[in-house]
Amino acid sequence: MSSENIPLVDLRAQYLALKPEIMAAFEEVLEGMQLFIGPRQRAFEQEFAMYCGCQFGVGNASGTHALELALRACGIGAGDEVITVANTFIATVEAIAAVGAIPVFVDIDPETYLMNWQQLEQVLTPRTRAILPVHLYGHAVEMQPVMDFARAHGLRVIEDASQAHGATYKGQRVGSFGDIGCFSLYYSKNLGAFGEAGICTTNDADLAEKMRMYRDHGSRVRYLHEVVGANGRLDELQAAVLLIKMPHLERWNEARQAHAHAYNEQLRGIVDAVPVVRPWGTHVYCYYVIQVPDRDRFRQFMQEEGIGTNVHYPVPLHLQPACVPYGYKPGMFPVTEALAPKIVSLPMYPELTGKQVQRVIDSVKKYIGFVASHSA
Template identity: 70%
Template sequence: MAALRVPLVDLQAQYRSLKPEIMEAFGEVLDEMQLFLGPRTRAFEQQFASYCECLYGVGVSSGTDALVLALRACDIGPGDEVITVSNTFIATVEAIAMVGARPVFVDVDPITYLMDWRQLEGVLSEHTKAILPVHLYGHAAEMGPIMEFARAHDLRVIEDASQAHGATYNGRRVGSFGDVGCFSLYYSKNLGAFGEAGICTTNNEELAERLRMVRDHGSRVRYQHEVIGGNYRLDELQAAVLLLKMPYLEQWNQARQQHARFYTERLGDIVAQVPQFRPWATHVYCYYVVQVEGRDEFRMSLEHEGIGTNVHYPVPLHLQPACAKYGYTRGMLPVTEAASERIVSLPMYPELTAEQLELVVMTVQKALLAGAHQA
């Protein structure tokens, strides 16, 4: 009998549970052959927007493209500065660079790894045009003071909610606070397509119209191009999958939260730090991120036992070669830098079984105890 393995994410498990409905939905799309900007895209846009307590949803081709389109819709471009964080996936900064603006980094809270809004004042300049907070790992950023600061200084707010589908701040869904909310629907996210997809949410009708134009070659009417846009459309096959998955999102998030509680109860006294959430937020655990000493040896030990891990993210963006031109050096964001050396993500997906969860916990305990003895 093969030894039980626990991957970081098991995409097959979710697919198997939905396969008949998915294949039927694909068949309907292919029979109709309206392959983009069709009825399923429109239905998904409305459902997801309503779920996020927003009036408008604009489906796009990826989470990265959602960020680019949001910045463009907010007229952010060359000469502008956008305040964000370095502890995030590079798409956050790529989008800022792609519109010709400059990212300006602030450090993060050491407990949540989220934007420390207290540092906003210190980096504000005459060129600051927007704030781009990231709802990282599934936890909402502290949007109250961020929005107050933005209103006080007439700044746009674009939420990167790519890892936080369904997370809330003071009872309100992320993606509904700023001018635009941006979600990745990458296949491994809480709500994932079968490949690449994304969506923008907004309560501003004018911004929604701009987003729709830019995603479709700058057109409201075919072959009439009001602005230079691009091809950022969500296709109907992906929309069909997302529409089918939407009713399960809350159930899947609750399963993630239940798994996280189990991990935390069993590992809270073992690892250096378990994920924590503030009383004003909910956490939907796109990733379950702990801190450990001797991370590389720890990961190798788990891998040897068939337990998948990852690091989100091992090198902060301000220290990446791609961002060298922005002039940041080691020591400028000490909290981010310290965390990046110890964080590690454990397996997290709704379909984890009790047996798998127990195996992860036991293997973590064994690896850390062995490391302590060696030290």
């Protein structure tokens, strides 16, 4: 085992590169003591919205809260059905449940692991109100057929773009297709705060205004509460960090793509599957997900090699204890279920060096060789 550990994500490397700028910005915020709904939040909202090709940005407390805000602004509530996927983080369903709606799952494409839009018709009911596609791992969902279906049936579309900052579909950035795009700015994302934060993007002024109201205790004017809202504001310290990081996002995404290219070149045909990129889309590799035989043994092997891995996600949402009330059973989403025991994420962050990438590749090859020699 090498003396140098390679983590799944190295947050410190990015921080050290930006530390002087970040500490200066923190000092400015703390000198002024306007800690939320301030100039940095507004500047970041505008800059991020423009980056996505949208008119409005609404900063908020987290990616989970962003999804809930979007659903509420779109009038999704008790008993309404929202079509989404089970191969995603629990936050997607938490937001649907939080507004009293019901998640309705479709299966995924076996190569991209994204929403299989061809199943939308099968699950449509009179109670269907919205589609919530998830741009997972950094790759865009095929949005044109999703949008066509939604328009044909009068449905809202809320994009969960929490893992896809800057990813494109047919040259257009995610978060700009549906009624609202939702982004997590959790610290390990392509664009991350120093803790929790989120943002919604939209081209609809009315939806933007509703989301601003809901995130601030249901008020447009302080102490006048038009609806029961929530405390979901983006604070100025996080906005300061995000403003500093924003100009670097494209370069960081390009670095991720370069690392992924190096992984692909040497691991394609060695592991069971490497990430697929469709011709109409781009991939920004929030996670670099492969399939390997005996995934748990692989993770143990990599740990012994000093290399971090993770699984995004080991148990599909329809089989989670929290989702039992929705009545789903094993076997209902065969592609999702077949994938869950095989997928694993390798180290992926912009600051990875070529030497580190090669070490990860060499360790993966070593494991595959070990498996082959013991199964012969």
